[in-house]
Amino acid sequence: MAQTVLITGSSSGIGRRAAERFLAEGWNVVATLRDPSAWDGIPDGRLLIHALDVRDEASVEAAVAAGVERFGRLDCVVNNAGAGLFAVFEGTPQAVVEDLFETNVYGPMRVIRAALPHFHRQGGGRIVNVTSTSATVPQSLQAVYTATKSALDGFSEAVDHELRTRNVDVKIVVPGFVPSTNFVAQNYTRFAKVQTPPEYASYLQQRIAVFDAEIPAGYVATEVQAAAAVFEAATDTTGRLRFRVGQDAFGAATSRRLPDADYESWRRSTFDTPCPS
Numbered sequence: 001m002a003q004t005v006l007i008t009g010s011s012s013g014i015g016r017r018a019a020e021r022f023l024a025e026g027w028n029v030v031a032t033l034r035d036p037s038a039w040d041g042i043p044d045g046r047l048l049i050h051a052l053d054v055r056d057e058a059s060v061e062a063a064v065a066a067g068v069e070r071f072g073r074l075d076c077v078v079n080n081a082g083a084g085l086f087a088v089f090e091g092t093p094q095a096v097v098e099d100l101f102e103t104n105v106y107g108p109m110r111v112i113r114a115a116l117p118h119f120h121r122q123g124g125g126r127i128v129n130v131t132s133t134s135a136t137v138p139q140s141l142q143a144v145y146t147a148t149k150s151a152l153d154g155f156s157e158a159v160d161h162e163l164r165t166r167n168v169d170v171k172i173v174v175p176g177f178v179p180s181t182n183f184v185a186q187n188y189t190r191f192a193k194v195q196t197p198p199e200y201a202s203y204l205q206q207r208i209a210v211f212d213a214e215i216p217a218g219y220v221a222t223e224v225q226a227a228a229a230v231f232e233a234a235t236d237t238t239g240r241l242r243f244r245v246g247q248d249a250f251g252a253a254t255s256r257r258l259p260d261a262d263y264e265s266w267r268r269s270t271f272d273t274p275c276p277s
């Protein structure tokens with residue numbers, strides 16, 4: 001019997017590619033989107049498109065129930081939906097902070113709560129949570145995003161201890177920068193809600209210049225490669241927890257493993273810029 005996966009945030013980027021990858025591998029796929037009419041892929045008997053906003057518990061429960069009703073089982077959920085924010089913390093309204101936590105942290109928790117009764121009924125299941133290298137090395141001007149992805153990363157590792165006793169595995173996919181997705185545009189849209197205090201303008205411009213600099217070929221992952229990491233995590237039998245994708249993600253992990261003093265000097269030279277005189 002084919003296995004069934006439910007994926008959040010399937011409208012674009014990694015989630016969209018993951019839906020295509022699982023379908024190609026013979027899985028039943030519940031591809032969920034905030035706006036299901038945005039799906040423009042080819043229809044397939046093993047594909048159910050369903051509305052799901054991770055901030056809305058009722059929509060999460062409805063999507064999980066519809067998937068189980070259609071395919072008779074649920075084997076894996078992929079918490080891919082996520083929102084970014086490239087902004088100075090001091091200018092970020094609390095409402096924007098809370099919205100990011102709703103999407104990136106409480107959203108995956110809602111999906112997991114809705115899936116667990118089905119996993120337990122079947123005797124097990126798998127959860128794949130997409131975090132970020134900002135959970136490995138906290139990123140400048142991404143303090144709030146880093147807080148959400150670090151929370152999700154830590155939660156995933158901790159809850160895995162408990163859930164493994166019930167034969168439910170948690171996996172963490174850690175992408176570096178994946179420039180082909182809508183993620184950057186989405187970041188800038190949310191950035192419009194942030195007032196940058198003038199004292200940070202020069203630092204912000206310097207960091208944006210670094211962020212926008214040309215990336216060496218092959219250094220960062222494509223959305224297809226990130227989706228492959230999601231599939232690898234969903235089907236892993238080795239007990240591995242984290243699946244990094246992109247040379248930048250592996251580079252961040254190497255830096256993080258430096259002795260504290262070396263890490264500190266690497267961090268300062270990477271993210272600090274001289275104070276304007």
Ligand SMILES: NC(=O)c1ccc[n+]([C@@H]2O[C@H](COP(=O)([O-])OP(=O)(O)OC[C@H]3O[C@@H](n4cnc5c(N)ncnc54)[C@H](OP(=O)(O)O)[C@@H]3O)[C@@H](O)[C@H]2O)c1
Nearest residue numbers: 009011012013014034053054081082132177178181182183
């Ligand atoms: N791209 C990167 O550089 C990068 C790096 C590290 C980690 N990641 C993580 O990778 C994941 C996928 O992002 P992506 O790169 O593929 O970017 P993307 O193309 O912008 O995809 C983000 C997806 O999340 C969905 N989403 C946002 N808020 C949602 C909500 N409240 N409920 C349900 N869906 C929601 C979006 O749907 P709508 O179309 O409805 O907005 C979209 O489908 C995210 O968790 C992101 O944090 C991305």
